[in-house]
Amino acid sequence: MKLQHLNEPQRQAVMTVEDPCLVLAGAGSGKTRVITQKIAWLIRESGYRPEKIRAVTFTNKAAREMKQRAGELLGKQEARGLRISTFHTLGLNILQREHAHLGYRKGFSILDARDAEDCIAELQHKDNPEAELIKQTQWRISQWKNDFITPKQALADAENSLEQHQARVYLAYQEQLQACNAVDFDDLIMLPVLLFRQQPEVLDQWRERIHYLLVDEYQDTNASQYELIKLLCGMRQKLTVVGDDDQSIYAWRGARPENIRLLQQDFPNLKVIKLEQNYRSTSRILRVANRVIGNNPHLFDKKLWSAAGDGDFVRVLPCRNDQDEAQQVVVDIIGKHFQGTPWKHFAILYRGNHQSRLYEKLLREHSVPYQITGGTAFFERSEIKDLTAYLRIIANPEDDRALLRIINTPRREIGATTLKTLGEYAAWRHRNLGLVLHEHGLEQKLSRKAWINLQRFADWLEEKRRQAEEMDAMSLTRLLIDELAYEDWLRNTSSSQKQAESRMANVEELVSWIGNLQKQQEEPTLDRLVTQLTLMSILENSDDDKSSDSVQLMTFHAAKGLEFPHVYLVGFEEDSIPHFQCQDEEGIQEERRLAYVGITRAEQQLTISYAQTRQKYGEVIQCEPSRFIAEMPAEDLEGAEHCSDRLSPEEKKERGMNHLDNLKAMLAG
DNA sequence: ACGCCGCGTATTTTT
DNA sequence: TACGCGGCGT
Numbered sequence: 001m002k003l004q005h006l007n008e009p010q011r012q013a014v015m016t017v018e019d020p021c022l023v024l025a026g027a028g029s030g031k032t033r034v035i036t037q038k039i040a041w042l043i044r045e046s047g048y049r050p051e052k053i054r055a056v057t058f059t060n061k062a063a064r065e066m067k068q069r070a071g072e073l074l075g076k077q078e079a080r081g082l083r084i085s086t087f088h089t090l091g092l093n094i095l096q097r098e099h100a101h102l103g104y105r106k107g108f109s110i111l112d113a114r115d116a117e118d119c120i121a122e123l124q125h126k127d128n129p130e131a132e133l134i135k136q137t138q139w140r141i142s143q144w145k146n147d148f149i150t151p152k153q154a155l156a157d158a159e160n161s162l163e164q165h166q167a168r169v170y171l172a173y174q175e176q177l178q179a180c181n182a183v184d185f186d187d188l189i190m191l192p193v194l195l196f197r198q199q200p201e202v203l204d205q206w207r208e209r210i211h212y213l214l215v216d217e218y219q220d221t222n223a224s225q226y227e228l229i230k231l232l233c234g235m236r237q238k239l240t241v242v243g244d245d246d247q248s249i250y251a252w253r254g255a256r257p258e259n260i261r262l263l264q265q266d267f268p269n270l271k272v273i274k275l276e277q278n279y280r281s282t283s284r285i286l287r288v289a290n291r292v293i294g295n296n297p298h299l300f301d302k303k304l305w306s307a308a309g310d311g312d313f314v315r316v317l318p319c320r321n322d323q324d325e326a327q328q329v330v331v332d333i334i335g336k337h338f339q340g341t342p343w344k345h346f347a348i349l350y351r352g353n354h355q356s357r358l359y360e361k362l363l364r365e366h367s368v369p370y371q372i373t374g375g376t377a378f379f380e381r382s383e384i385k386d387l388t389a390y391l392r393i394i395a396n397p398e399d400d401r402a403l404l405r406i407i408n409t410p411r412r413e414i415g416a417t418t419l420k421t422l423g424e425y426a427a428w429r430h431r432n433l434g435l436v437l438h439e440h441g442l443e444q445k446l447s448r449k450a451w452i453n454l455q456r457f458a459d460w461l462e463e464k465r466r467q468a469e470e471m472d473a474m475s476l477t478r479l480l481i482d483e484l485a486y487e488d489w490l491r492n493t494s495s496s497q498k499q500a501e502s503r504m505a506n507v508e509e510l511v512s513w514i515g516n517l518q519k520q521q522e523e524p525t526l527d528r529l530v531t532q533l534t535l536m537s538i539l540e541n542s543d544d545d546k547s548s549d550s551v552q553l554m555t556f557h558a559a560k561g562l563e564f565p566h567v568y569l570v571g572f573e574e575d576s577i578p579h580f581q582c583q584d585e586e587g588i589q590e591e592r593r594l595a596y597v598g599i600t601r602a603e604q605q606l607t608i609s610y611a612q613t614r615q616k617y618g619e620v621i622q623c624e625p626s627r628f629i630a631e632m633p634a635e636d637l638e639g640a641e642h643c644s645d646r647l648s649p650e651e652k653k654e655r656g657m658n659h660l661d662n663l664k665a666m667l668a669g
Numbered sequence: 670a671c672g673c674c675g676c677g678t679a680t681t682t683t684t
Numbered sequence: 685t686a687c688g689c690g691g692c693g694t
Binding site for chain 2: 057058059060062086087088089091110112113185186188189217220249250252351352353354374415416534535536555556557558560561579580581582590594616617
């Protein structure tokens with residue numbers, strides 16, 4: 001097989017098959033190309049059957065892209081059976097096969113982060129109604145799960161009353177999940193690991209299924225994900241991981257970039273290959289990026305370089321205030337667009353989602369098409385949660401949380417008193433809510449009216465379960481929407497016509513999503529579709545945005561892995577980046593990596609803007625330019641004079657900084 | 670059961 | 685400023 005279009009280190013990375021391999025892939029160094037070529041190499045040259053190769057990514061989007069590119073390289077025939085998925089989907093696959101070993105029943109549900117939060121809130125409410133604590137407890141439980149600490153251990157190890165309390169909630173939470181035949185996101189990784197540790201013969205079966213493992217964005221793995229990797233590899237050590245410690249920006253979420261170091265310990269034969277040639281950006285942009293990230297400590301020395309020329313200066317735009325900043329950026333984009341640059345070549349990146357507002361407003365006012373990624377996630381919307389809860393309760397009759405969510409949505413006149421009685425009765429019977437709906441003992445405890453309403457609901461639910469056997473998930477969803485008169489209900493509960501329309505559009509999108517999913521799935525049973533759906537965020541659904549020509553708006557985090565010819569990093573101020581709540585040494589380092597990720601998104605031109613004053617919570621505050629600007633090499637910057645001493649408009653003019661003002665005038669005139 | 674008011678809070682968020 | 689939530693009033 002010819003390894004076309006690969007440089008020497010890339011070639012090495014592809015051909016290193018016998019030993020475990022760590023590829024340190026700098027930004028824009030062609031890591032996806034390496035992974036896909038390596039898969040092709042494994043199949044064509046090393047004799048691996050495609051179904052024995054597993055590639056793992058963090059996002060569905062990355063998995064899709066990799067699948068697509070591997071498919072192009074190999075052709076349909078050769079790629080047949082190749083498995084590329086997210087970590088969580090891998091965990092789900094394992095659980096779906098092995099759930100019985102762990103005490104779960106077929107059709108188990110997955111709680112998303114919000115469900116889990118609600119669940120914890122309820123459990124905690126009993127003895128501690130402090131709202132602040134909920135997120136903290138959820139975070140703690142997640143940490144425990146990542147470190148494989150059982151509730152009992154956590155309780156035993158608790159060092160203070162807070163931890164004791166949290167451990168008690170953890171215990172109750174796990175019991176609740178078990179009882180509902182449900183798992184959370186962390187369980188999808190933790191449970192397979194626990195199972196593999198307890199039952200080596202099951203692990204052996206999985207090692208037989210996966211002969212070669214590739215992991216993308218390795219710097220983002222947490223402790224339990226790494227453990228899963230190690231277990232699956234076993235002695236065979238057929239492993240390639242690709243990552244970049246400089247792009248580790250999820251430590252706050254539990255990612256452990258030090259897993260890169262551990263890899264060297266755990267795999268003494270590890271071959272480390274560095275990809276340092278960047279094919280994305282101009283040399284100037286890379287010099288700026290290198291200088292900034294150079295202020296962080298490093299495990300491995302790595303220096304990105306580019307064969308592209310210097311290119312344009314990196315521009316620094318000081319602005320009087322946030323309005324002015326948005327104005328300058330938008331005007332600049334419009335000006336460039338009319339010189340022939342398509343809208344989609346521009347990206348506006350910021351630290352926090354709220355910073356998009358001004359830009360949205362201005363872009364709308366100027367009729368510039370834009371697309372915004374992020375904000376309230378699709379799957380968190382109430383209409384989506386309602387419908388998926390219906391699907392969940394149909395697929396998994398034990399899913400108490402789903403039942404509670406929809407039993408009176410839309411209104412069925414099943415009120416709080418009825419539910420309380422139902423809950424007490426079910427608890428007394430040690431059975432799930434959904435399984436006692438018809439019981440005679442319950443009838444005794446309810447009023448005639450409540451009982452009738454409840455029976456009507458229970459009968460309807462059973463009818464849907466029967467129908468679910470005979471029809472596909474998409475038709476079932478349509479049937480539900482129809483029978484529930486869900487659109488009417490949305491209309492009645494929405495505050496405005498506009499909101500109602502957008503919610504209905506979301507419902508439509510969900511339906512088409514389910515349609516797509518069942519086409520892709522090998523075994524499109526309802527329960528499999530529902531769990532898969534929970535692992536998706538529909539934000540990434542927008543494959544259609546590639547075709548649409550619009551300015552892209554997103555956070556630095558969301559931009560990881562993407563590239564644009566013209567990038568604007570806006571709000572580049574102290575307390576924004578680095579964020580005011582990340583002031584310790586480690587925090588600053590992660591913020592610096594975040595800045596690095598932002599900088600390295602740019603192909604041709606990078607513009608960094610900051611405001612000197614900004615409206616925050618209704619009041620005007622003073623801002624300082626980010627310390628990261630001062631870290632950049634002055635000779636590659638244009639307009640950086642402003643960092644130390646602020647210039648008056650006259651001085652600005654003197655130094656030829658008024659091109660934006662000219663543009664503005666031009667557009668106004 | 671619903672709606673309104675006032676208070677408190679304000680990152681990033683792959684699954 | 686804005687939004688979401690809890691409490692309270694109808």
